[in-house]
Amino acid sequence: MKIKLGVLAVAIPLALTTLTGCGMTDNGSDVPSSGTSTSSAAADEVERVSSDIHDLIGLRGKTSDSRATVTECSGKDPDTYFRILHPWSFSPASSGDLETAMRRLKEALPEHGWKIVEYGPDTSKNKNLSLTADNDVKKVSVHVVQMAKDKPPMLSVDVISGCYQVPDGQKVEHF
Template identity: 35%
Template sequence: MSGNSSDLGYVPRVREIETSRAEAKELSSQIFDAIGLKGQISQPGPGVSRCDKDPKVLYKIRHPWSLWGVPEAAMEKAMERLNDELPKRGWKVTSYGRDSSRAKNLEIIADSKKFDFSANITFMDKRNPSQEAPADLSKTSGIVVDVVSACFRVPDGKVVDAY
């Protein structure tokens, strides 16, 4: 083990990158199911990036996506539903309420300790004139989801570059 892992405040679990990618997809699916809305969805899929502390062997998974094309009132209700449903699905909601942005977006931050992932889920409401949204939501309201893992370590003998 590298001495760098103590800099993270935890010892990264050894995980195959594809296993972590599959978990990110599954966790995103749980969130999507709990949202319970049928709209347009961006689906870039989970990506891999290196962790700064030991980039040859430490990596994290990030799965950002968004949903739009449904009425704002339905999205507000979906956020309430998420706050209730995520704990039933193994998530711990650590924050629910208005964020610190100028737009005061409704936000949920939740952790999945079982899989070492966190989710930041934000309702960006275009009815709010101070809203600044990502490009795919520049003209409409939507729910933006970002599922991010802790740093994981590739198995011995492998490096992040090999992926």
Template identity: 30%
Template structure:
């Protein structure tokens, strides 16, 4: 089992150092796309890590968000730009190509320098759908942190 940082003194995992790191990573990824569309609002949420003992003490931050209200071609350019910008920023692209769905959605998975965060980016072409809004969907996930005993992960 990988060692987890001691977060004593943090009353819950939405404390600025933990929550802020996930938000900052997401913000940096958005900046790297160069896109100026509409961005979904929900922030990072704490989720349990299954493989850590004692059970219930390992928690990771997960931030799902997307950019939309732009022509697909702009989203496509942002996706391509992100591939280059992530690499230049020290990220390691783990996989890059179509997923296994019928739509063969372009999907990129990258790990941040230092291993604190990973990101999955999907370029969803919905132009032929009933709702033709295409989306650049991003999921940022932190590594697992050890929750302070007795603390609640909820804000």
């Protein structure tokens, strides 16, 4: 399934501005430090987190085929520091399962180390149900939007890491 460009146009800036790791701060920063890693290893880890979230949904459906991407850490050297963003979507086999998918995430995420920091309707004209959760151990956040009025109805999911630093002598690989 292809992700609509309009969804990405809203989702990526939203993820970058609102998913700052609420409750996961290190050293007074809004974004937690995720340690040292190469871009590709960090992307693999964030994609594993996305896969775990997908498994928590526990329903059949179509998942977009998207890869993680490198973004900047605001206010830090872009050659040394980076974040990983993995946007994807899930359309359940039955549109009636959309609410079930969101309810399962709300219930299962806290059981797997996540803290729900926001849950309720968003500010869009559709008042989409949205959920934001942080995982302090993995230094990642997830933002899920239930897009019930889309065709097909889907969950829009953004998983974003804290700030990584590349190993000494290396530069951030952008993809």
